[in-house]
Amino acid sequence: MTTRRGFLGTASAVGAATLLTTQAATGASAAPAAGITATDEKSARDAIRNVNAAMRTNYAALKSQLIKELSPVVVVQNNAVGGRFTLIHEGKQIETVDPVPEYFELAKSLAHIPLGVYSVIAPYLSDQVPNIPNAERIDPHDLDMIVFKAPGDQGWITPLNAYRATLNTAFTKLVTANLPADLETSCGTILREAMAFIDASVKARTFDMVSFNKFAATVYPAIRVNMTFAATAQINGLEALMKRWRALIGEKAWSDLYVTVLSIWTTADLNQASIIIRRTMNQAKVDTHLIDLPTVETPSDPIFVALDNLARIVQDNIAAEMVFNTDLKVADALKGEEDLLSDEILKQIGGTAPAARTAAFGRAPAGACPITGHTAAV
Known part of the structure; x- marks a missing residue:
């Protein structure tokens, strides 16, 4: 980014980058100027680092205060039952x-x-x-890495039989689950074909990717049902909830x-x-106000993680326009x-910068959430 080249002084960006790379490769810094000791140099560099440390302290303080002001917010936690949804409005978890x-x-x-059957047999497949x-x-x-059992190893039989017993229990009780008729039929098909595949494989004491592929293809139409x-x-449940919450907080609040x-x-x-949820939002703002936050694993305090990241996004949105108002491309990068x-690096290595996006996600540090009162451990 052109706005970040100032620190390179009068040297060209490429020339300075080469100098910096050479120093990093040798693991040594340039010798201190005459009359400046190594101690003086370290003290000066520490003073420079302290500037950034102080900035981060101020940034974190602003973010901590901003979390309390975020409203309205819906936090979505994906889970096995279709999602857990939390409405936060005017500083309260509603x-x-x-x-x-x-x-x-x-x-x-x-x-x-x-997928359950595959998870048992995968290590025993052929690596061809x-x-x-x-x-x-x-x-x-990828196949070679996941097939880590020796040819002929029979270790799959016991866990596969155990899984078959679980399937059989579900199959015998399926009729009393009170499912819609078409869903009951498709579920019965998947259970029955899976047990048949397991029985045939255990009886033959062997299987291969071709036989598993045939089983998977057989049950796929039922899986589509x-x-x-x-x-x-999920559509019906989520849209009904959003409609109710929209009426609860009012159109003006919902628009933001x-x-x-x-x-x-x-x-x-x-x-x-x-x-689903984007259809229920203010369409003029949905591209910047619907934030997907990918995580490595489910955080212990998802509400805090969501609010902490959202606070970072909101404060960066304003900072971008105030700090980089002379270079809108850089402003978009800070907001995205x-x-x-990245743009500067791509320029120097001959790449092309991708289009900037509009939401930035930061890793949430541990701290107390003013809404839940909990401490997060991401």
């Missing part, structure tokens, strides 16, 4: 609910059966990519609503809750996911 009907969880539970449809999509190196029921349940969606990385893109130096 309500936390799991609004999705129960058959969402039940439909997904049985749709996951092929077989001749199956779309085999070119399998990374041979389960997915349809799960999606309908922020929504933070916590999810693991593998579900952060096109997250199901984000897709792009690191401020």
Whole structure:
């Protein structure tokens, strides 16, 4: 970024970068100027570092105070039952609910059966990519890493039989679960075919990717039925909740609503809750006020993590326009996911900077949340 080149002085950016790289590679700094001792140099550099430390202290203090002012906010925690949703308004946690009907969880539970079988047998597969449809999509190196059991190892039989017993219990009780007729039928198909695959594999004391692929393809139409029921349940439950909360806080407050969606990385893109909830928001602001926060794992205090990150986003939105009002591209970077130096680095290595986005996510440090009173450990 052109605004960050000032610190390089009169040297060209490339020349200075080469100098800095050379010093880093040798692990040594340039010799102090005449009359300046190494102690003087260290003291001066520490003084420079202290400037940034003081900035961070001030930044953290502002963020801590801002958390208390964030309103209205909906925090979304993705979970196995369709999501937990919390409304925060005027400094208070108004309500936390799991609004999705129960058959969402039940439909997904049985749709996951092929993944459950795969999780047991994967280490015992052949490490050679077989001749199956779309085999070119399998990374041979990934396959080689996940197949870590020796050929002929029979260690899969006991855990697979145990899983089969769990499936059989669900199958025998399915009729009394009071599910919609089509969902009951699809669930029965998945359970029955899974037990048949397990029985055949255990009897033969062998299986391969081809036989598993055949089983998975057989149950896929039934899985699609389960997915349809799960999606309908989540849409209906979430939209009804948003409608009720909108009436509760009023149109004026709702028009400024922020929504933070916590999810693991593998579900952060096109997250199901984000897709549904964005339709209920102010469409003029949804692109900047609907914030997806991918996490490595579920945080112990998700409300604090969501608010802490949102406070960072809000204060950076204003800081960007005040600090970088002479360079809007850099301002957009501060407001977005792009690191401020990324554009400059790409220029120096001959790359092309991507378009800036509008929401920045920072890692939340531990601290007390004024809404929950808890301390987060991300």
